[in-house]
Amino acid sequence: MSKEVPSIGWVSLGCPKATVDSERILTQLRTEGYRIVPSYEEADVVVVNTCGFIDSAKAESLDAIGEALAENGKVIVTGCMGVSEEAIRNVHPSVLAVTGPQQYEQVVSAVHEVAPPKADHDPFVDLVPPQGIRLTPRHYAYLKISEGCNHSCAFCIIPSMRGKLVSRPAGEVLGEAERLVGAGVQELLVIAQDTSAYGVDLRYRTDFWNGRPVKTRLLELCEELGRMGVWVRLHYVYPYPSVDELIPLMAAGKILPYLDIPLQHASPKILKAMKRPAFEDQTLARIRKWREICPELTIRSTFIVGFPGETEEDFQYLLDWLSEAQLDRVGCFQYSAVDGAPANELEGAVAEEVKQERWERFMAHQQAISAARLQRRIGQEIEVLIDEVDEQGAVGRSWADAPEIDGNVYVDSAQVLKPGDKVRVRVTDADEYDLWAETL
Numbered sequence: 028m029s030k031e032v033p034s035i036g037w038v039s040l041g042c043p044k045a046t047v048d049s050e051r052i053l054t055q056l057r058t059e060g061y062r063i064v065p066s067y068e069e070a071d072v073v074v075v076n077t078c079g080f081i082d083s084a085k086a087e088s089l090d091a092i093g094e095a096l097a098e099n100g101k102v103i104v105t106g107c108m109g110v111s112e113e114a115i116r117n118v119h120p121s122v123l124a125v126t127g128p129q130q131y132e133q134v135v136s137a138v139h140e141v142a143p144p145k146a147d148h149d150p151f152v153d154l155v156p157p158q159g160i161r162l163t164p165r166h167y168a169y170l171k172i173s174e175g176c177n178h179s180c181a182f183c184i185i186p187s188m189r190g191k192l193v194s195r196p197a198g199e200v201l202g203e204a205e206r207l208v209g210a211g212v213q214e215l216l217v218i219a220q221d222t223s224a225y226g227v228d229l230r231y232r233t234d235f236w237n238g239r240p241v242k243t244r245l246l247e248l249c250e251e252l253g254r255m256g257v258w259v260r261l262h263y264v265y266p267y268p269s270v271d272e273l274i275p276l277m278a279a280g281k282i283l284p285y286l287d288i289p290l291q292h293a294s295p296k297i298l299k300a301m302k303r304p305a306f307e308d309q310t311l312a313r314i315r316k317w318r319e320i321c322p323e324l325t326i327r328s329t330f331i332v333g334f335p336g337e338t339e340e341d342f343q344y345l346l347d348w349l350s351e352a353q354l355d356r357v358g359c360f361q362y363s364a365v366d367g368a369p370a371n372e373l374e375g376a377v378a379e380e381v382k383q384e385r386w387e388r389f390m391a392h393q394q395a396i397s398a399a400r401l402q403r404r405i406g407q408e409i410e411v412l413i414d415e416v417d418e419q420g421a422v423g424r425s426w427a428d429a430p431e432i433d434g435n436v437y438v439d440s441a442q443v444l445k446p447g448d449k450v451r452v453r454v455t456d457a458d459e460y461d462l463w464a465e466t467l
Contacts, residue, residue, distance in 0.1 A: 034142075035056055036069070036070030037049060038073065038091050040076060040078045040084070040087060040106070041078030043262070044169075045076055046169055048076060052105075055131065055135055067098035070099055070101075073095040073098075074134065074138065075104050075105070076105050077104060077108035085114075089115070089119070092115065102119075103126075103134065107128050109126050166214065168207045168212045168215060170204055172218070172225050173193060176192060177191055180302050192224055197241040204255060217252070221263065223266075223267045223269060225245045226245065245273070249273060254281075258412065261283075263289060266288055274317045277321045290328045294340075311351060325427035326355055327355060328356075328358075329357070330345065330389065332359060332389055345389070349392060353396060353400065354396070356397065356434070357393045362382065401458070401462060404454045405455065410450070411452050411464065413438070414446055424436060433460075438450065440466040453465055
């Protein structure tokens with residue numbers, strides 16, 4: 028461990044929104060002169076950014092804290108699980124400090140106490156890149172446009188952890204996007220707890236960017252992002268009527284024809300029990316309309332099976348709905364009780380073996396849909412963003428694939444490719460999730 032320049036080890040768990048939190052804190056620490064190191068041995072203190080959404084995520088967070096304590100001994104805990112300090116200290120009483128999500132200043136202060144910054148540090152000499160410190164590869168970045176959520180879904184405790192919706196002014200978001208693009212980013216992944224609600228809390232107030240007025244609203248934000256010459260991908264989009272306005276931008280190639288919509292179920296009875304803000308009958312009709320306008324539209328979603336009260340009839344309704352909707356990318360989770368979630372009080376708990384059986388049937392059903400949709404890509408020419416290159420060849424993604432959660436495109440090329448390259452390819456083969464292609 029360095030005695031002159033304090034060093035920080037960092038473990039970031041959970042969703043892309045937590046990754047952005049990590050990047051913001053690391054940027055501040057780097058500005059203050061701290062070194063960010065890749066191993067426990069080199070670190071003066073380790074910060075673990077936790078996830079606390081479901082039990083498996085909490086278990087992973089507790090394991091990560093335990094590993095950091097065993098390998099280093101000096102550990103600060105932050106993130107979503109930080110709202111349950113008692114639960115953390117019951118397992119790991121020796122952690123130095125515990126803070127919740129978005130408590131950036133408290134994390135930095137805790138680091139100062141354990142490893143004080145150099146007194147003679149000059150941020151104008153020890154430069155930090157203008158785009159800040161990032162944990163993603165150089166060619167893509169997450170762009171968080173708001174924090175918190177105004178919904179009260181029965182299975183979720185996000186509002187209690189991250190608070191109500193707080194949108195960033197449009198000029199601030201666009202300024203960050205411009206710096207990222209200037210640093211070589213080829214893909215901006217727009218994220219929030221509820222991306223569609225962006226600006227509601229500010230009443231879509233007009234902000235300014237590069238001397239021009241821009242409404243703090245998703246449509247206007249996407250119009251401006253679409254002028255930056257990079258891929259723009261939307262995540263966590265609730266299917267409000269306002270989303271209809273975005274589809275023409277996708278059809279015109281301004282932003283990627285890709286929507287990540289967390290639908291969670293299709294049965295009206297289960298959606299009502301979940302207290303979801305949208306209903307399946309309207310959503311199915313609007314998906315059809317979107318595809319009429321933008322045939323290339325890719326839709327990904329996540330669903331929960333085994334929610335309290337879910338009957339076999341409800342589950343079959345969901346499978347039939349999937350057959351109608353023909354979604355491209357789908358994830359599925361078995362319902363898991365979360366401390367503090369209203370769903371815990373609902374009657375009709377589903378047995379674990381039934382949850383598992385329904386999950387397996389769901390995955391097989393959707394796998395067949397996904398495979399059939401990918402087969403249609405064979406012979407098509409598409410653009411691919413290269414993520415990595417090794418001795419086996421190049422691996423990239425099309426507009427239909429978000430990093431780490433969707434499929435890959437395996438590219439056979441005679442030319443030398445590197446991460447961040449965009450290339451035109453012809454698709455030669457496909458399976459349930461991935462494509463194979465050759466450069467043109």
